[in-house]
Every structure is written in C-alpha cells, then in structure tokens.
Amino acid sequence: MTVRRLLTVAALSAGALSCSDSTAPTHTPLYEWRLVVAPDTLSFHWPMSMLPVKIWVQDSLGMPAHVQDAIATWRSAFLYGEYDAVLVSDSLSADVVVRVGPLPVKAVATVGQLHTMFPGCEGETVVDTAATRFQLQLPVRMYIHPKYDPAQTDLSECFAITTTHELGHSLGLFQHTSDTLDIMYAQPQATALSVRDINTAQVLSHWPANMIPTR
C-alpha cells in the first residue's frame, strides 16, 4: 500500500469524523425567580467561594435523608458545579438550618416567608432581608412539618417533595410558579424537577446577584 493511498484513507477518516460543533441549549423556558420587594428586584445565588453550602438538619422523621436526596436532585440540575451542599453537625456554622416543625410565630412579622403546603405536610423557608434588602441574613431557615401524625400516615413522599421545594428557595428560587409540573409550584406535586425548574436554576446561578449572604 503506498503512502499516498494511506494518506487518502487518513484524510477520508478525518473527514468522516468532522462536521459542525455541538449546539448549546437555549436554557428556556424558565420562570421568574427573583424576589420583588418594591422598588427592588432581588436575585441571589450561592457564591462559588461558599460551596459546598453547609446545611444542618434536625434529626427527626428521617429529614436528613430527605435533605440529602434534595441536595442530589438540585445538584443534578447543574452542569458546571454551580451548586453543592453538605450536611454538617454544627448548626451555629450552618448556612441553612432545617427544622422539623412549624415556623415560629415571632418570625413571621419580620421576614419574608415563602410558604408551601403539600397535602400531608407543610414547609416554609425564611428569606431574611431585614438588615438591608441586599443582604441575605444567614442562616436561611427552613421548616418542614407534618399536618398529620407521621405514625399514622406515610408522609415520606410529601416530605421529599416539600424538602426539594424548600431547598429550591434556599438556592435563590424565591418565587412560586403557576405550573403544576414545576417543583416550585406553590403546592408542589411533581416528584422531579421540570425542565423549567432546571433552566431557571441554571440561569439564576449565572445571573448577577444583588443579594450578598451575611451573618
């Protein structure tokens, strides 16, 4: 076989391998995620320097496992390591605190509250912008609580959905959606993230944040 013939075969092989580059997705459709506190529109995502986000979870009703699953669910929405979180044992140093129980009454009057209610259980995430609108007071506090006696009713799916929803708030998804297929629907039923959830999470994580986490 001559060198010329070999070169021809090689050139044809290279030609067969090559064509156009990949086309990136448009990251749409998505929904509004920002917190509107007139006249400001507040956007937040965890800075890379704070990753992995430290989450303390009250060890009750299997909540640590639900939060771990929720972390994995949201982590899978990102391609470039925009979000990661770990459970920690010290609530004092945590960025997010998850408690099993209702929102303390005294907090309601002073902070923004993102409330969701899934049949069987409820969840709230406290987005405390009390200091200034452009500072997010840490830790972000989440409350998950059963509406019925967990010993009598299997609430595991309810806890899983609600925990994923509330963790979405802690990511910066501050609004509820009107689509029942979204995990960020006000009364979530979806057991997985929708395309809109994923797109919105990706976009918010690259959107210039005007809320800075502070202690």
Next chain:
Amino acid sequence: MQTFHIVALAGVLAAGAAVPAAAQVRLTALVGITGSSALVKDQVIEPIEVKPALAPTLFLSASLPVAKTLRASLDLSYGTSTANITEGGSDAGDAGSLGAFTAAASLVGAISSRLSWRLSLGVLQYMPSDKQGIFADGVPLAALFGAGLDYQHPFSDRWSGVLGIRYDYHRFSTSALEAAGFVGSQQVSRLGLALGASWTHP
C-alpha cells in the same frame, strides 16, 4: 459502532501492508505535555467553556517494520489535568481532574533518516474524577484520528533520543450534555509535545 469501524480499519491497514518482519521491534517512551481545545461551549448569561489544562502526558509505542520505510505501531498515551471552567473569559472553578487515555494503531513512515511521520486511528477515553455535572453519567469512548512527527537522534545502535509532536482530533459529548439539551458533539483538537527515548531490537 463508528469507533469499532475505525479501529478495524486501522487493523486492516496495518495487516494489508504487512511483510514478514520478526525483528526490529522498536519501543518508544515519551513524556511531555498536551494542550486541548474546549470540550464544552455553552452560554447561559456569558459564554462558558470547559477546557482541560495543559496535561503532563506519557506516550508509549511499540512498532514493527511492515515495509522498507513503513512501520506499524501500537500507541498508548495517558495524561491528566484539571478540567477548567471559564465564564466570560474568567475563571469559574473546575470540574475536577480529567484523565485522558488513548489507544491507537498507527503507521509510521520515514521522511528522512531522522525524521518520521505517523498517522493514527484509535480511541480516546476520558476519566473524570468527579462524576457530577457534565460527567454525571460518564463519558463515552470517542474515536480518534491522530498525526505526528518524530525526530530521532541516535545515541547507539539500539538507543535514540526522540522529540515528538502529536496532534489528535476527536468529538466530545456526554449523556449529561445530551440530557441538558446539547445537540451534536464538540470538535476537540489536542496537541502534544514530548521528549523521550526509543529502543530498537537489532
């Protein structure tokens, strides 16, 4: 299947050109660096790229003469570096370390007594340290086309110093990228420069 066809083609090329040659086995080991073009190009708000940093790379090959000025060679290489992420041209972290292993069948021809060319067909397997993000569902084997030049400086009957330049081309995609809505695959070119030695059985 495309990968299989290309490797099979390389085997047929080598076998078709074969002539009896039991001796003159040449073993070559080179150490160098490999640079790569971007594996992923995306845009959310600003352009995002995932690109391996310069990778220390080991190149190994074993060849036999198959014609007067032609050798058939089995080439292996392995390099590892960080998969850097940039956004808008600025550092935006990394996707962990990324190993790249290649296996290829090559034909090596003489240009002069000291200079030779090589053409390769083979496969490339990326081995990411973090099974997350774009690597969450693994990385499929990629077909590889390569070319190179070697300059040999003989030190003795058996030993030579070798300066090698290696270029290869493949296409990159992952299941995670496809699930995220990427269509098609990214063209990736890599260029390596390496120095080492070869030993030839007399």
